[in-house]
Amino acid sequence: MARVIVDVMLKPEILDPQGRAIARALPRLGFSGVSAVRQGKRFEVELEGPADEAALGEVRKMAETLLANTVIEDYTVRVEG
Amino acid sequence: MARVIVDVMLKPEILDPQGRAIARALPRLGFSGVSAVRQGKRFEVELEGPADEAALGEVRKMAETLLANTVIEDYTVRVEG
Numbered sequence: 001m002a003r004v005i006v007d008v009m010l011k012p013e014i015l016d017p018q019g020r021a022i023a024r025a026l027p028r029l030g031f032s033g034v035s036a037v038r039q040g041k042r043f044e045v046e047l048e049g050p051a052d053e054a055a056l057g058e059v060r061k062m063a064e065t066l067l068a069n070t071v072i073e074d075y076t077v078r079v080e081g
Numbered sequence: 082m083a084r085v086i087v088d089v090m091l092k093p094e095i096l097d098p099q100g101r102a103i104a105r106a107l108p109r110l111g112f113s114g115v116s117a118v119r120q121g122k123r124f125e126v127e128l129e130g131p132a133d134e135a136a137l138g139e140v141r142k143m144a145e146t147l148l149a150n151t152v153i154e155d156y157t158v159r160v161e162g
C-alpha cells in the first residue's frame with residue numbers, strides 16, 4: 001500500500017477569493033508579515049498496490065478528469081514519503 | 082520572500098464524506114486499485130520576510146486559530162522547496 005498526494009490549486013492568474021479573504025483578515029487578527037494566501041485542495045489517495053509508474057499514471061488521469069478542473073486549476077501528483 | 086505550506090486534513094478518526102464519495106465514484110469511472118481517498122485543504126502562505134523560526138511560529142499560530150479547526154482537523158506547516 002502506498003499513499004499518493006494530489007495537490008490542486010487555482011492557476012496563478014485566477015483570482016482566489018477565499019485566499020484573499022484570509023490574507024485580509026490576518027492583520028485584523030494580529031498577524032503581520034504575510035503578503036498573500038492562496039487556498040487549494042489536497043487529496044490523499046491510498047493505493048492497493050505499489051506507487052509504480054502505471055499507478056501514478058492512473059492517479060494523474062484521475063486528477064485530470066475528476067479531482068481538478070483543469071480550465072482553472074493546476075494539479076501536482078507525488079508519492080508521499 | 083518565502084512560501085510556507087499549511088496542509089489541513091480531517092483527523093483520521095473523523096469520517097470524510099467528500100473523500101469517501103470520490104473513492105466510491107472511482108470504480109464507476111473506470112479507475113481501480115484505490116482503497117481510500119481523503120480530502121483536505123492546502124494553503125500557500127507567502128511571507129514578506131524569510132521563513133525563520135519566528136515566522137514559522139506565527140504561521141503555526143495562524144493554522145491553529147484560523148486555518149484549521151483543531152477539534153476535528155490536524156495541520157502540518159512546512160517551508161516549500
